[in-house]
Amino acid sequence: MYASVWKRFVAFLIDAAVFAVIYWILSQMLSGATVPLVLLVIIWLYYALLESSPIQASVGKIIMNIKVVDRRGRKLTFWQATERMLSKLITNLTFYFGFFIAAFDKKKRTLHDRVSHSAVIVKSDEFDPYAEEETDESSLTLITVVSVLLSLIFVTMLVGLVALPQYQRTERHIHLSRVLTGLEQAAREQQKDASRLGADPREWQGEYNGCKKINPQKLSCKGYELVLNAGGVTAQARSKGMDILYSLYYSFDGGPVTCRADTSAGRELCSALTGAR
16 A cells, blocks of 8 residues: 555655756756746746646656555645645655655655655555554653754765865965965065165075064965075975974976875875876
């Protein structure tokens, strides 16, 4: 009677393919910021209208020969179908754990089925409304709590293992770009100013790019220092712990900026710089 998890999953994939096509069409017709909003409205009407219609099913469900009913086996109203669509947000927030709990439920109900008091059944089977008496709705709160806890654990792991390292890596690359730009600009300005009559080329002639002079050969910048050498300028990028992350060297004789590092993070940035050039 009740649709299996796999039937519903395949139906979901079919509907997702439909939305992918719609998204592509919208992206050709509308501006980027408008597309997600329009697509969201289309998804709402798609499910609400089709699942409250006489066919009681989305395109994916029609193909899989399943349909949506209320707890008594009746057709959903438009607002009941809207409530069911909105309750899917809870399932989505649990990273689809709320969907796969149907595999362990005798009535094959997902979390949003429980919240919206609906069910998905096989069209060709008879539905006995008296067999649908809710005897275990008290478990809804427990399932919801477990789902939310699992989603929080998943999000924490995702942030700790993927998002945070990626953010730190991106932040380091942005910092590298800023240091490289500051180094090249300061070195060129120094060459220009040091060529003037009476200027001492062994000393910084100015405080370039907002960097402060702490001695004649060193400028202190945000996150790095510029050290004036006889043949060029060295930028020493520092970590938050004030350790040198990497060093960039700009030669007054010309040629590419070279990079040197003693840490794995620094070597990664030097490799990225070399590859980019």
